[in-house]
Amino acid sequence: MKIDTNIQAIALQNKMELMKLQASSDIKSNPIINTQAVSFSDTMNNMVNGINQQQLAAGAKMAAVDAGRSDDLVGAMVMSQKAGLSFSVLMQVRNKLMSGFDDIMRMPL
Structure with missing residues (x-):
């Protein structure tokens, strides 16, 4: 059970890092930040x-x-x-x- 919890935590951290990278690349590539x-x-x-x-x-x-x-x-x-x-x-x-x-x-x- 502890290994499953650790794997889930690592997967969540990886997902958060991916979202962080996507957000930073969206901001850098878009000169006008989200006009919607x-x-x-x-x-x-x-x-x-x-x-x-x-x-x-x-x-x-x-x-x-x-x-x-x-x-x-x-x-x-x-x-x-x-x-x-x-x-x-x-x-x-x-x-x-x-x-x-x-x-x-x-x-x-």
Whole structure:
């Protein structure tokens, strides 16, 4: 199990390095950086949907361990922690956005 976790961690690091290289080459090759409009609501919807999928996958893994269909308790716990951290980040982003909105609403005209 530990070897599988290490392999997954290495694969994730390699994927992150590849994404970093792709992002840096895109910035260098494009003199005008991304002129397309990015929709805030689409970004938030994608983020919420991604976190929901993580929560569902973690729940499914935990249910499989509870039912005895899987013995990957460590994987289930790690996935559960990842989903919990993602949700915490989402709540922090929401809190910052609401705080900024409140500040804007309190500004005198």
